[in-house]
Amino acid sequence: MDFLRPRTLDEALAMRAERPDAVPIRGGTDVMVEMNFDRRRPGALLDLAGLAELDTWHRTADTVRLGAGVSYARIMAELADPLPGLAMASRTVGSPQIRNRGTVGGNLGSASPAGDAHPPLLTAGATVEVASTRGTRLVPAADWYLGVKRSALAADELITAVHVPVAAGPQQFAKVGTRNAMVIAVCSLALELAPATGAVRVAIGSAAPTPRRCPDAEAYAGAEFADRRLWTVGSPLPAVLVQRFGELVAAAADPIDDVRSTAAYRRTALAVLARRTLTWAWREFRDGGRRCA
Amino acid sequence: MSTVPARTAQDLTADVAGGIGHSPQRPDGVLKVRGEFAYSSDLWADDMLWGATLRSPHPSARIRGVDTSAALALPGVYAVLTHADIPGPSKHFGLVVSDQPVLAIDEVRYQGEAVAVVAADHPETARRAVAAIRVDYAVREPVTDAAAARADDAPRVHPDGNIVRYARIRRGDPAPTADVVVRGEYAIGMQDQAFLGPESGLAVPAADGGVDLYVATQWLHADQRQIAPCLGLPQDKVRLTLAGVGGAFGAREDLSMQIHACLLALRTGRPVKFVYSREESFFGHVHRHPATLSYETGATRDGKLVYVKGSVVLDGGAYASSTPAVVGNATSLGAGPYEVPNVHMDVWGMYTNNPPCGAMRGFGSVQAAFGYESQLDRLAAALGLDPVELRLRNALHQGSTMPTGQVVDSAAAVREILTAVRDMPVPPTDPGTDPLGLPGGAGNTTHGEGVRRGIGYAVGFKNVGFSEGFDDHSTARVRLGVVGGEPVAVVRTAAVEVGQGHVTVQQQIARTELGVDRVVIPPADTSMGNAGSSSASRQTYLTGGAVRAACRAVRDRVLDRARARTGVRDGLDLAGGNVVDAGGAVLVPLAELLADGEIDETAVYRPRRTAPMDPDTGRQDFAHLQFAFCAHRAVVDVDTELGLVRVVELAAAQDVGKAVNPGALVGQIHGGSVQGMGLALMEEIQVEGGIVRNPSFTDYLIPTILDTPPMPVEVLELADPHAPYGLRGVAEPPTISAAPAVVAAIRAATGRPLTRIPVRPQDITG
Incomplete structure (x- = not known):
């Protein structure tokens, strides 16, 4: 097996074009596990760890351009203010060691339905920036996930960054696992409120072949919030609304029975998470703060 | 030929002052913390070859043929061995019964059974050679239901039938009746020892025609006894030296790579090293027996136990391992640490095509305790009695008679340890709103919604040393x-x-x-x-x-x-x-x-010699050398809507006779408690149709430090006059009582019956 160590992004893109059998590796928290378990024997590894271009983030007024190589630990420490949902999701990733190595770029590259970063990227309407020797393109997160561990990334492309809109309202993330830390999601949920547009956005993970938004739940909540003039009145959420929202989120799931849980439990749990996160986010909105967790 | 393999520092000579009753630093402690301790997987000889094992993908199949030619043709491959290459006289091994082929002979009986072994000059070459071996399997329907396997017409896993051992106790009234009777059916999943250091070792051929084996094991002489007859060598030509052991908990009591490495070393004339991968390790050692239990417990209206009827089926998997002894414990200890005048126990240890099960910390007592302790809680509810009070009214004590007829001849501090955990301060009721302190933990699943607290108690006990007539020394x-x-x-x-x-x-x-x-x-x-x-x-x-x-x-x-x-x-x-x-x-x-x-x-x-139980009645005045007792109080918070549990505190009290090393001893109690808590909440090898579904630490979950609660421990020292320094064995009892205490606490919080461990979230949400 060859170990390719580009010094610049351009060099990395050239190597990527020449060696379609090379698997990109950054933190190694997915790739190395697969190799250790003998599930993957690529012809080469393309090591992106030395590329400073991937290791920075930059914030404009309404967007953070997050380099694909920025670790979860740094997101938690440096970006909790503009990207609270993603920072909350980062806190649920693995162990401290994994969070020091793992990256959102890696989550997007693996495109596992259980990846913790996906739901908040979907609710935020993030855009994935990919590059190749052919040039650069932007792929909306909603178009990124094609199937179980399949993404829109072409064979000669590398993920360079993800552009995440700065939070315009309360964001929440919750993840169910069967132990209290360092666990792969049984199911997860990200939610955000956008008071300016009146949108309620919600996305779920480990609940379908790909992470996905829940359009019916969003439409229902958006309409109910508008009809009941909740954004201006700011009254507590009616129980019936919260309940129905949970049901619609559960209905958006297409879960399976597997070694980690059952389809039925995942639906039950998603409904609970939807009710709770909506309530938390709404409380935060009413309190006028930006975050409550 | 090589001599002693190179090893890094393993200095056990460090000066650490302190005699009996002190807690001197362990001589290997600093090395282990620094990552400098030499484990068996670190063994090295310059000219060594790497061993690898071909394992069956099927839980049950006839082998119509094995073609090793393609593997042997690979450059760098030095040997490919099947059962035909075993010199004998024996081609089988086993701790109690020699029933397991060193390499499969014409059939496989579980997924992961070793079929062939390879030695090559590089681990990757060895893996490729394994992949190049062609085995022609005729797949059979596996026997996977241990209870059903008892039927006379059930398909047989071994020619002599599926029952490894059946043992029973008949004490007192053959048809007892009582004022209040409770019944329950319980189930226990397959727990793994989950040690961190995978099976590994290095076999070095010696100039005298023998072999020197450096290996991580639990019992050097039992290994030697089983290895030598398969190599065609006298015992003294098979010399074992302990290599650094990365945890055991029972999983190293059976052989794994020992004979394979020796065979390959003797065949190639080169040192041969094996290191199992984590996934292979799940197939390379025995697990805790899954069990189904059926209990009926009768008591007087004022809460005195009248009788216990217990029926336990232990799934031993494809080979006997230590199943006979596990059956003995589940039988003789199956009524619990209580005075019970009438006892009927029936315990079966079965062969199936599931993964072989054998020794694990608690050894038959863990399974029985989940049954008898769950029953005591049911009985307390039926009587309207406090669960601790019910236990106190029936507590075993020195001078009590066990269901076997054995009189307990040293302290049996059941009353004292139960009172001790009951009387410890209870943690504050308000769990707060920080998710890290709530069920779901880092997942941020609740800020207090749906959370209910529960408290549960359990007591368990275990025989110390080998029982039933074994010449322990x-x-x-x-x-x-x-x-x-x-x-x-x-x-x-x-x-x-x-x-x-x-x-x-x-x-x-x-x-x-x-x-x-x-x-x-x-x-x-x-x-x-x-x-x-x-x-x-x-x-x-x-x-x-x-x-x-x-x-x-x-x-x-x-x-x-x-x-x-x-x-x-x-x-x-x-x-x-x-x-x-x-x-x-x-x-x-x-x-x-x-x-x-x-x-x-x-x-x-040589301590006092035990003797076998009567096969019809279980009667034996001295089946066990010593009994050791532990009690737990578990305090849990349960998210009743999501079925997630956070153990808030797990308090223990244990009589140890004499605390030889109080620091290490409390560490043992902590470790055993967490292992029992893991069984209650998450640890399970999931087996479906004989196939293991989660052979990894990604999906075989063990508690992390964030799952581990404060664990106050009260240590009692009631000397056993028969034992050196008055001491009592320590390591296993905490593993026995922790799981039933945690489950009792979850029941208290949720009102659910929870008859199966591990308790899964969907068992709580319904």
């Missing part, structure tokens, strides 16, 4: 000499340090008995006499007893010399490297006495 050799002008004791045994701290205990005993500071513990090997296994909570008792006996023999000779030298006859003692008089004044330094020659003594320690 251990051997120690102690040499007292002078190095650099200072007296130094060298303590040699074949007792295995698995992480429990036995080397520290040996040093402490030698310091106490010989009054010296420096005690060297060379690596354990088979040049010493049998020490028995590091299991059954027995090493401090058995090998500790042998070390003490050898030390005392040395001490007697030292004192004889001192008397001859000084003329002082009475009140001599050893302290601070000197012979002292009754007043503590130095009579003569040890170094001076030993200038006449070092003193070297070997002792074999």
